[in-house]
Amino acid sequence: MKKQTLLHLHKRKRACLLLPAIVFCSSLAGAALAQDAGEQLFLNNCAECHQRDGKGIPNIYPALAGSEVVDGSxxxxxxxxxxxxxxxxxxxxxxxxEDMASIINYVRNAWGNNGEEISAQRIEKLR
Ligand code: HEC
Known part of the structure; x- marks a missing residue:
């Protein structure tokens, strides 16, 4: 009897640990997808000048990697x-x-850059 109760408790504990793990993993996957979208949009719209690696072309197109503007805000x-x-x-x-926010969040967190996220609503207000 005692053994069964313990087993039961043990099972409940495992279920409780599993659920947050699933929520956490799916939010990670969501963030990864958003980053992929930002990367793709960057490649389509910006990489021609600023280059895939964000290093730009010296004296022609500025680097976005390590740029003060990009790091700033x-x-x-x-x-x-x-x-x-x-x-x-x-x-x-x-x-x-929405796409502009994805690109900004991508460039601000790629190539060693590290900036907080901006929302599509914020961009809308700037227009
Ligand atoms: C046709 C080439 C071209 C494309 C395409 C382009 N840029 Fe630029 N970008 C430039 C040039 C040139 C400058 C420097 C302008 C100046 O200061 O005179 C610049 C400057 C910048 C700066 C300021 C960097 C700094 O340190 O001063 C940012 C940020 C930037 N671009 C982001 C982007 C993003 C994001 C995209 C894609 C949506 C993009 N650019 C597409 C040519 C381009």
């Missing part, structure tokens, strides 16, 4: 994308808020 990156800068065209008309 997601809003600054959004403003460069919305307004354009020098030889860089504005992406205001061609990239939607």
């Amino acid at each position: 997601g809003v600054d990156v959004a403003l460069v994308m919305l307004i354009g800068r020098g030889e860089m065209p504005s992406f205001a008309g061609s990239i939607a808020d």
